[in-house]
Amino acid sequence: MKHIRNFCIIAHIDHGKSTLADRLLEYTKTITHREAQAQLLDDMDLERERGITIKSHAIQMDYQLDGQAYVLNLIDTPGHVDFSYEVSRSIAACEGALLIVDASQGIQAQTISNLYLALENDLEIIPVLNKMDLPGAMPEEVKDQIVDLIGCKREDILAASGKTGMGIEDILRAIIERVPAPVGDPEAPLQALIFDSVFNSFRGIIAYYKVVNGEIRKNTKVKFIATGKEYFADEVGTLKLNQVPKDVIKTGDVGYIISGIKEAREVKVGDTITLVESPAAGGIQGFEEVKPMVFAGIYPVDTEDYEELRESMAKLQLNDASLVFEPESSAALGFGFRCGFLGMLHMEIIQERLEREFDMTVITTVPNVSYIAYTTKDEELIVNNPSDLPDPSKLEFVEEPYIKANIITKAEFVGPVMSLCIQKRGIIVNQSYLTADRVELIFEMPMGEIVFDFYDKLKTISKGYASFDYTQIGYRQSDLVRLDIKLNGEPVDALSSLIHRSNSYDFGKKICEKLKELLPRQQFEIAIQASIGAKVIARENVRALRKDVTAKCYGGDISRKRKLLEKQKKGKKRMRQVGNVEIPQSAFMAVLKLD
Template sequence: MKNTRNFCIIAHIDHGKSTLADRLLEFTGTLTDRQQQDQVLDDMDLERERGITIKSHAIQMAYDFNGELYKLNLIDTPGHVDFSYEVSRSIAACEGALLIVDATQGIQAQTISNLYLALEHDLEIIPIMNKMDMDNAMPEEVEEQIIDLIGCKPGDIIRASGKTGLGVDEILEAIIKRIPAPSGDPDAPLQALIFDSVFNSFRGIIAYFRIINGQIRKGDFVKFFATGKEYNADEIGVLKLVQQPREVLSAGDVGYIISGIKTSREVKVGDTITHVKRPCDKAIEGFTNVKPMVYAGIYPVDADDYEELRASMEKLQLNDASLVFEPESSAALGFGFRCGFLGLLHMEIIQERLDREFDMDVITTVPNVSYKAYTTKGEILDVHNPSGLPAPNYLDFIEEPYISAQIISKSEYIGAVMTLCIGKRGTLKNQIYLTSDRVELTMELPLGEIVFDFYDKLKSISKGYASFDYHISGYKAAKLVRLDILLNGEPVDALSTLIHQDNAYEFGRRMCAKLKELIPRQQFDIAIQAAIGAKIIARETVKAVRKDVTAKCYGGDITRKRKLLEKQKKGKKRMRQVGNVEVPQSAFLAVLKLD
């Protein structure tokens, strides 16, 4: 155990942690030349295309230092705020963390929030300045920022470059010297924390774990603490680039277990594995249950694919424990699922993965957040979508979730950033200058306002410099109304939204105008209306495709023309009663991009 080190890498998105992980693997000889490629640990196509890490990956390296062989278990983590749950799991399985800061950009919001997570778990932090080979690196300024943030000495900060391999040997030396060895008792009852799981269509579910106390052998009879289910450990082993089976794993080791589990509900990430004969007293406290921030409905394009979609979602949930879903139905879209996501990027990635990995075509409804509705009888209801709102005569008031957001930006963009936040009903709580030209703003904003396009706008007004991180601060009463869209008097439930009273008129008008462009013309007029309760606040009409029925009437009395027009009018009226208006898929998506 004294030669084992478990560590993770934490950083803001795009600060070069995957590239640095590549150099560590190369330096320790974990990869052969054939396996060498950029971002080795990012094995999803999506991760490579977008240059982001979505899943945390574990890999074991062997390193010879001063004649002794050390086992280094690296758990790579994502950097985007939407995947911070993955980070919390990796941190729970480690004793130390490499804090990577981009020397060209300095400290950004996600760096700070990931650092706090690591400090809560008492991890040893090794600060690293990456991208030192870049011409626009600012080592002195960034060094000051790191010292301010974690209070270390200038000599503790390692200068490195993932691209050229500068400083990699120093990093490995620091991991061995500064990060403590795991402190567990190999003779105690088995206690192992599951920090991840993946689905393999041949072998069932593979759980990744970190042993805190005790030992596990191949063929042992084990049980999972939370579910109480019992299994035989068919195969255990360590994670190199491929899985390598072992006969026995002991306290401090990171490995995997295959026990022929078929259903996803039986493996809970954060659960404890222990022996059936000699169980441990209590489960390990690892991390909290995840709370979704954004809700949206996902429906199959073809109603017959509903069961297939359910199976795909369950398999995805294994890989991504932060996805939450439950069945729901909609009058316009049939059967589908109400899903909870950690943010908009998370939602986009899930949609993309459903399409690529499971070949599922889905329709996603307008994302929203969950509100608390207080009725006149004193009940409190959780409202995830507008159709769940009680009738106005029973509704006392609604509360909406608020967030406390930290925005770090260059000082020249501060005016534009504030204007954006105040336009989203935000209030400024605090403003701190981190250095002469970097400001940290603390704003309080309603979560519902940032769900749509806040992050994109923030990036564009700050030329990509501002970084954004948030946590839920609580609920506050709000003047929210339900805005319905009616087509020929029929409400389309997939298009209704809960919106603040002051923005409702403007939003309703824009929505009607947008739908007028997208809904194809029929043989009859289609009225598109936006309504709050019984009050219509906006209307557009898609004009009918006209046929000139009187073209053949020339000469003679006007009554001949009138007779034909009356006949046509009756036909149109009947058509409007039986004809239904098809809302194309593009209309549901256009609502998301209403700007």
């Protein structure tokens, strides 16, 4: 056990985690020259195309230092704030972390939040300055920032470059010398913490775990503590580039188990595996349940695909434990699911993965956050969907979730960033200069305001220099109203939204104008209205398509033309009563991109 090291790599987006992981795998000869490719651990096409890591990936390396063989278990983690749940799970399976900072960009918001996650779990932090080969690298300034942040010695900071391979051997030596070996009791009953799982269509569900106490053998009966189900361990092994079957996985090591589990519900991330014959007294304290931030409805385009969508979502949830969903139905879209996501990027990725991995084309409704409504009878209702909000006459007040936003940017962009946050109803709490030209701004703002396009706007006004991270701080009372969109007097529940009263008039007008462009013209006139309760606050009309019915009257009496026009008018009126308006998918998505 004293020759095992478990560590993960944490950093902000694009600071070079995956490239550095590639070099570590190369230097330890875990992969042959032929298998090598850039971002080797990112095995999803989507990750390759976007150049981001979405999943944490575990891999085992063997390395010799001073004639002694060591086993290193590396977990490469995502950097985006929407996938921070992946990071928290990876950290639970490690004893040390490489904190990577880009030498040309310095410390960013996500670096700090990931660092705090690691410190809470008492991990040994090894700071690494990456991208030292870039002409724009500022090693001395960035070292000062790291020393201020962690309080380590300057000589503890390693300089490296994932691209050229500089400093990789120093990193491997530092991992072995500084990261503590895992602690656990090999004689105790088995306790193994599940930190990830994947679905394999031939072998069922494969769970990845770290053995905390005891050992797990092939062909024994195991039990999952949280669900209480028992299974037969068909195969256990370690994770190299491919799975390597072993007879036994000992204390402190990371491995996988295949036991023919078919149901996605039976594997919970954070659960503990133990033996049936000599069970452990209880589970390991895993990580807390994920709290989704953004809610949106996902509906199949064809209502017949509902069951298939349910299966696809369950399989996807295995691979991405931060996805939460429950069934719901909508008058406009039929049956579907109400899903909870960690952010807008997460939502976009889930939608893409459903289309790619499961061939499901889906419609996504306008995202929103969950509110708490208090009625006049002192009832407390959780509102995930704007259409669940009680009638204004029965409503006492509504509370909405607030977050603490932590933004780090260059001094020259402080003005635009502040005005953006204040426009989104933010309250500034603190402003501190980290260095001469780097400012940290802390705001308290409503979660609902940052759901749509806050992150994109922040990047635009700061030319890509601002980094953003947030934590929830609870609920506060605010003046919210439900804005309904009606087509020909029929409300479209998928387009309704909860919005602050001060923004509602502006927002309603914009939506009506946008829908006027997007709705195809019909044979009858369509009235688009935005209303709060019974009060209409904005209206646009989509003109009817008309046929020139008077074309065949050449000359003659006006009354003959009038007769034909009246006949047409009656037809249009009747059509309007029976005709229904089809809403194109683009209309649902356009509401997000209103500005």
